[in-house]
Amino acid sequence: MADSPTVREAAEAWEALFRCQVGMMRRLQKLAEFKELNMREYDVLFNLGRCPSGSSRLTDLNEHLLISQPSLSRMAERLEAKGLVERRPDPSDQRAVLVSLTDAGRELQRRIGREHVRHIHELLAPALDSGELAQLQELTRKISAALP
Amino acid sequence: MADSPTVREAAEAWEALFRCQVGMMRRLQKLAEFKELNMREYDVLFNLGRCPSGSSRLTDLNEHLLISQPSLSRMAERLEAKGLVERRPDPSDQRAVLVSLTDAGRELQRRIGREHVRHIHELLAPALDSGELAQLQELTRKISAALP
DNA sequence: AGAAAATCTATGCAATTGCATGTAATAACC
DNA sequence: GGTTATTACATGCAATTGCATAGATTTTCT
Numbered sequence: 001m002a003d004s005p006t007v008r009e010a011a012e013a014w015e016a017l018f019r020c021q022v023g024m025m026r027r028l029q030k031l032a033e034f035k036e037l038n039m040r041e042y043d044v045l046f047n048l049g050r051c052p053s054g055s056s057r058l059t060d061l062n063e064h065l066l067i068s069q070p071s072l073s074r075m076a077e078r079l080e081a082k083g084l085v086e087r088r089p090d091p092s093d094q095r096a097v098l099v100s101l102t103d104a105g106r107e108l109q110r111r112i113g114r115e116h117v118r119h120i121h122e123l124l125a126p127a128l129d130s131g132e133l134a135q136l137q138e139l140t141r142k143i144s145a146a147l148p
Numbered sequence: 149m150a151d152s153p154t155v156r157e158a159a160e161a162w163e164a165l166f167r168c169q170v171g172m173m174r175r176l177q178k179l180a181e182f183k184e185l186n187m188r189e190y191d192v193l194f195n196l197g198r199c200p201s202g203s204s205r206l207t208d209l210n211e212h213l214l215i216s217q218p219s220l221s222r223m224a225e226r227l228e229a230k231g232l233v234e235r236r237p238d239p240s241d242q243r244a245v246l247v248s249l250t251d252a253g254r255e256l257q258r259r260i261g262r263e264h265v266r267h268i269h270e271l272l273a274p275a276l277d278s279g280e281l282a283q284l285q286e287l288t289r290k291i292s293a294a295l296p
Numbered sequence: 297a298g299a300a301a302a303t304c305t306a307t308g309c310a311a312t313t314g315c316a317t318g319t320a321a322t323a324a325c326c
Numbered sequence: 327g328g329t330t331a332t333t334a335c336a337t338g339c340a341a342t343t344g345c346a347t348a349g350a351t352t353t354t355c356t
Contacts, residue, residue, distance in 0.1 A: 124158040
């Protein structure tokens with residue numbers, strides 16, 4: 001069972017993962033916490049929240065998102081207008097823009113995050129036990145780590 | 149290890165799965181097979197392709213997608229204009245519209261699908277062996293099956 | 297049967313998205 | 327050191343998206 005996978009095995013596993021993700025997202029997206037900020041916008045705040053330095057270039061941030069660079073550029077603009085993020089030129093590279101959470105942004109991210117996490121638990125807990133979740137985490141991390 | 153999971157465990161597993169999905173999608177989306185049809189449109193053809201009856205109501209189809217109902221309605225319109233799908237009234241429910249693949253649609257779906265599957269394999273094979281992919285499939289299917 | 301509620305799709309419209317491209321700054325090359 | 331290539335972000339513009347809602351049919355309830 002430790003053989004190198006066939007194309008079919010890879011495709012079927014991916015399909016299962018993808019469908020699982022769609023099913024979860026469809027349910028999560030509609031919940032109350034995403035009324036004031038949709039999931040894409042929340043995802044930006046979330047990613048900024050876990051930046052070690054507290055701020056990130058737009059391009060680096062974009063690596064973690066599925067939206068295009070121009071889209072992120074404008075989303076950052078809107079989030080700034082809402083007072084949730086700050087933009088300032090990168091002192092070490094005049095082309096770049098550093099984005100970081102404002103206090104209000106951090107607070108909103110945490111508030112939404114708490115609800116979000118609670119709902120994730122509600123969806124996953126009936127399906128998998130603690131050990132299975134750990135397995136799932138390990139497998140998906142392995143994939144992420146191996147991506148080119 | 150078979151305990152009921154904590155909120156944290158659920159959230160961390162979900163985050164790992166989500167990031168894995170984003171990483172995979174970002175790479176897959178840019179490949180040549182999605183030049184003539186983007187992933188969202190391909191996904192519609194794919195879902196129609198595996199409909200047992202060969203056709204599906206818009207609403208049922210929409211269950212498997214992340215786009216909104218009006219968006220799907222218009223996407224179906226565009227796919228019909230391209231000659232890839234057919235729309236006809238549901239004889240058993242005058243409100244509903246049945247969508248199905250045309251021959252051209254089925255052929256395009258298969259052509260894109262072959263490339264797509266090959267690329268999925270390229271991304272997953274270096275990360276997981278055959279048994280691990282089977283585990284991943286089982287875990288994600290369990291989640292899908294348990295969703296409300 | 298008839299009224300009220302629910303379901304399925306389509307459409308008006310504003311907002312968001314992506315593509316192609318522009319501008320400015322940095323890196324690479326000779 | 328100066329030219330070329332690359333990188334980072336912004337912007338014009340057309341296409342797509344979602345929200346709110348309308349229109350039409352079916353289901354439910356009494």
